[in-house]
Amino acid sequence: MNKNSSNTKQLMCILGAGESGVGAALLAQRNGYEVFVSDSGKIAEKYIKELEDNKIEFEEGQHSEEKVLSASEVMKSPGIPEKNTLIKKIRAKNIPIISEIELAYRYKGNSKIVAITGTNGKSTTTSLIYHICTTAGLDCALVGNIGYSFAKQVAENPKALYVAEISSFQLDDIVTFRPDIAVLLNITEDHLDRYAYNIENYINSKFRIIENQTVNDYFIYCLDDELIMTHLKHITISSNPLPFSMKQEVNKGAYIKDNQMMIKAQEERISMNIYDFVALKGKHNQYNTMAAGIAASVLDIRKEKIREAVQTFESLEHRMEFVATIRGVEFINDSKGTNLNSVWFALESMTKPTILIMGGVDKGNDYTLIEDLIKEKVKAIVCLGLDNKKIHEAFSGKINTIVDTQSMKDAVTEAYKLAEKEDTVLLSPGCSSFDLFKNYMDRGDQFKVEVKNL
Template sequence: MAKRLVILGGGESGVGAAILGKQRGYDVFVSDGGALKDVYRKTLAEQGIEFEEGKHTEEKILSADEVMKSPGIPEKNEMVKKIRAKGIPVISEIELAYRYKGNSKIVAITGSNGKSTTTSLIYHICKLAGMDCALVGNIGYSFARQVAEDPKDLYVAEISSFQLDDIQTFRADVALLLNITEDHLDRYNYQFENYIKSKFRITENQTAGDYFIYCEDDEVIMAHLKSISITSNPLPFTMKQEVKKGAYIKGDQMMLRVQEERVSMSIYDFALKGKHNQYNTMAAGIAAATLGIRKEKIREAVKTFESLEHRMEHVATVRGVEFINDSKATNVNSTWYALESMNKPTILILGGVDKGNDYTLIEDLVKEKVKAIVCMGTDNQKIHEAFGSTVAKIVDTATAKDAVTTAFELAGKGDVVLLSPACASFDLFKNYEDRGKQFKEAVNDL
C-alpha cells in the first residue's frame, strides 16, 4: 500500500512537495487552513492531487504516515500539536527533495541576513561557469518541484531556520552560515539559543568530504563553534586577519584560497557595494571555489552581478531626492546594514509586524544619519518609544502611498528616502515583495 503523505500548507513549498510525492508513488493529501492561491489550486487539480482549503480535517490528516509541514506553520499550531502527540514523523520540504535528488550536489545557504543576495550571487557564478544548476528554496522556487520536474546536477538553495527545523537526513555538500542575529524569536520561545541551534543544523549531517563556510567575525557563530564538533572542512571568511584557507580582505584586496589556486581581487571591482556585501561576496567566492570553478569565472561573475529587487534597490531620484527600496529588510539587523551604507541625510520608512525587535541596535546610526522617520504599520508604538527622543519628526502613515508622499514632503534636495522596514510585512501587505512594489509605484506616481 502506498505511504500516505499529508502536506500542511498549500503554498510554493507545499505544492512542490505534493508534486514530488505523487511522482514518487505516495498517496498525497494537501490541507491548508486558509485559501489557496489560484495558481496552486489549479496545479493541484491538474495533477489530480486531493486537497482541502479553509480547514484542516483531523481524521484525514492524522491518518498520515508522514507529514510535510510548510515552513510558515509554527509548532504551536493546534494541528501540529496533534500530529506530534500521535507520533507521526514531521519533515520539511528540503528533506523530501533531498531524498530524491539522486547524485546531485547541494550548496545550502543560511544566516539571518544576506541569504538571498549570497544565494543569487553563487547561482550567477555557477551559471556563468556553464554549470547545470538551479536556484531553489526560500528564494521563491520549490526545491521539491525542481527535483520532480527539471532535475539538475547542482542545487543552490537558500534555506531558512524553519526549513532546517524538520530535517532528518538532509545533507549539504557545501553549507554556508553567513551570520546569526536575533530574528524570528517568536518562533523559538524567545530563546536565542534555540534559534542558533536551528541555524547550525545546516552542518549536522555533513561528512569529511563536505565544506562548511562561515563568518569568523561573527561572535555568535564563533562562540557556538566551541561547543560542537564539525566533521566537514571548515572555510572561514573574515576582515580581521589572514586565513590559510577560506577568504579574507586586507586593505582593498580580497584573497581567496580553497585548494591550490588562489584568487585575488580588488573590492572596488565588486558589483555589490557596502561592507556587508563584501562578506556576502567572500562567502560566494569560497563556495564557487569548492565547486572547482576557475578564478577568471569567479572574478567575472562578481563584477557583473546585478543586485536583487527589494534589496537596496535604487528606484528613482525625484527633484533631487533619491528613493531606495530595501523592503526585504524584515529585521533590525538588515536595516542596520542599509543605514550603515547611507552617506546622505536619510528619511527612514520603518514598521510592519514586529518580531520582538530590539531597536537599540540601530539607535546610533539613526541618531547620526536619520532626519525623520515615517512609520508604515498598524502598530507603531515601539518605534515611537525607541526613537521619540532622538528623531525630531516621527509620522504615522497607513499606506505605501501615504508613506512616500509624507517622506517626500519631509525630504530636501540631496536627501535620500529609504524604505527599510525592519519588520515583516503581513499587516498591510501580502509580503515584502508586495510592499516593495507598492512603494515603487508610489514613487513613480510622485
C-alpha cells in the same frame, strides 16, 4: 530509490498548499506515494490547477484530522509552528514529520547541494552563488526559500547542482538532509516567537545545516559573528571549515585587507578589489560576496568567471534596490529588511543624508541596535504603520523629525517633502508588513509605484 516498491502505497500527507507543499506533492506522487494535500486556508488558483492536473487529492479551508492522522509520513509547510494543535496530535501518534527540503534531498540522486542559511543576506548570497554558477556554465537550479520549490525542481527538471536558500523553519524538520557545501552567514535575533523566545533554540536550528555533513563536505561561516563563534566552541564539526572575515587574515577561506578580497579555498587563489562590486555595496554585501566566492571556489569555478559574475550581478528586488532619482533625491527600496539587523546594514551602506521610512508589525525590536547609525546618518524618520509608539519612544529627542503615516502614498510624499537635493529616501522597515500590506513584496511594489507617481 523508490520507497514504495510493495503493493501497498504509503500515504504522504502534505500540510500547506503553497509553493513548497505543491512541489512536495508532485515529487511524492512521482515516487509512488499516495498523496493527500490539506490546507486550512484558501489555496491559490494556480496551485489548485496543478493539483487537479496531476490528479492529487486535496482539501482547503480545513484539515480532515482522521485522514491526516492515518498518514505514514507528514510533510509540513515551514510556516506551521510546532504549537499548532494538529502538529501536536501528529507528534503524539509518532508519525514522522519532514520538511520539503528533506523530501527533495531523498530523491535528488547524485546531484550536489550548496545550502545557504543565516538571519540576513540569504537571498542575495544564494542569488550571487547561482549567478556565478550560471556564468560558469554549470547545470544548476536556484531553489528553496527564495521562491522555487526544491522538491518540484527535483521532480520536473533535475539538475546536477542545486543552490538552495534554507530557512531555520525548513531545517527544523530535516532528518538526513546533507548539503555538500553549507553556508552560515550570520545569526542575530529573529523569529524568536517560534523558538520559545530563546536565542539558543534559534542558533541550534541554524546549525542543523551541518549536522549530517561528513569529512567530504564544506562549512563556510563568518568568523566575525559572535553567536556563530561561541556556538562553535561547544560542538564538533565533521566537515571542512572555511571561515570568512574582515577582521583577520585566514589561511583557508576569505578575508578583506586594504580593500582587496582574498579567497583561498582551493589551489587557485582569487583576489578582487571591493570597489569593482557594482551592485554589492556596503559591508554586509562584502561578507555575502566572500561567502559566495568561497562556495564558487570549492566548486572549482575559475577565478575569471567568479570575478566576471561578481561584477555583472544585479541587486535583488526589494533588497537595497535603486528605484529612481527625482530632483536630486535618490529612492532606495529595502522592503525585504524586516528586522533591525537588516536596517543596520542598510544604514551602514548609506553615503548621503537619509530620510528613513520604517515601521510595521514589531517583532520585539530593540531599537538601541540602530541608535548610533540613526544619529549619524538619518535626518528624519517617516513611520509607516498602525502603531508607531515604539519608534517614537526609541528616537524622540535623538532625532529632530519623526512623522507618522499610515499609507505608502503618505509615507513617500512626506519623505520627499523632508528631503533635499543629494539626500536619500530609504524604505527599510525593520518590521513585518502585515498591518498595512500583504507581504514585504507588496510593500516594496507600492513604494516603487508611489515614487514614480511623485
